[in-house]
Amino acid sequence: MSSFLKIALKNLFKGPSTDKYPFGETFVPEKLRGKIRHNPKACMACHMCEHVCAGGAIRIKEAEDGSGIDFMVWHNSCAFCGLCEHYCPTGAIHLTNDYHTAHLQEEKYSYVESSFIKYEPCSCCAEPMIPLVPEFSEVVYGKQEDAKGLSKMCEKCRRKAVGKAIWKAGSLCDGTRS
Ligand code: SF4
Ligand code: SF4
Known part of the structure; x- marks a missing residue:
């Protein structure tokens, strides 16, 4: 039997090598x-x-x-x-x-x-707003306790609260130089 015939017969019994898509599911990377x-x-x-x-x-x-x-x-x-x-x-x-x-x-x-x-009401002024996503507020405000509170405030109230906190702390600069 010629090698061509051998391969043709082998493939005939082996069935299709491709997926049956669109009649069935196929591989998806x-x-x-x-x-x-x-x-x-x-x-x-x-x-x-x-x-x-x-x-x-x-x-x-x-x-x-x-x-x-x-x-x-x-x-x-x-x-x-x-x-x-x-x-x-x-x-x-x-x-x-x-x-x-x-x-x-x-x-x-x-x-x-x-x-x-x-929208959710701002925890400070009750204006409707979208709360900050916790993971994002952690990136911006760090892992401090009030980061959670800040995330439930509207942008205006957040700005005020952060400003007050900086004012209370005394300075924007910690005096270190890189
Ligand atoms: S940016 Fe996103 S939505 Fe816009 S075309 Fe690209 S994948 Fe699609
Ligand atoms: S970039 Fe992300 S967080 Fe901003 S609007 Fe699109 S899906 Fe929402």
Whole structure:
């Protein structure tokens, strides 16, 4: 038997070497850049992701009833560049390895990842605001006890509280030189 025939017969009984996709699942690399996932609990609505978005796919806007922030990502416009994830200071936005992004033309405006970031009252003046994410406030204010309290204040009250604390401490400079 010729070697060609041998290989042909061997392959015939071995079955297909490729996956049955799209009739079944296929291998997906862990780091594949697929659909976006947003975690509203970790988001401070800082707009950084919207600012760097290469595809103009992100929209962050106050809800019509003023109760919080609507966060939207149009998968139709997303270029899967990963800039939003790279620049997000709190890790609130991620590219998953979900590659199921095919959709009908008429679905292009509804094919969105949307979430809602609810305002909370400032612990000082009760103005509606988005609390600082604890991990982020730790980076900014250190691990001191009042960092937790500061994260529940609006930007204005936080600024006042930090200013007062500096004033009480006496000086902005600790006198050391590098
Ligand atoms: S992956 Fe790139 S294009 Fe897609 S939402 Fe993020 S920044 Fe925008
Ligand atoms: S997802 Fe990240 S970068 Fe985008 S608004 Fe929220 S905290 Fe800022």
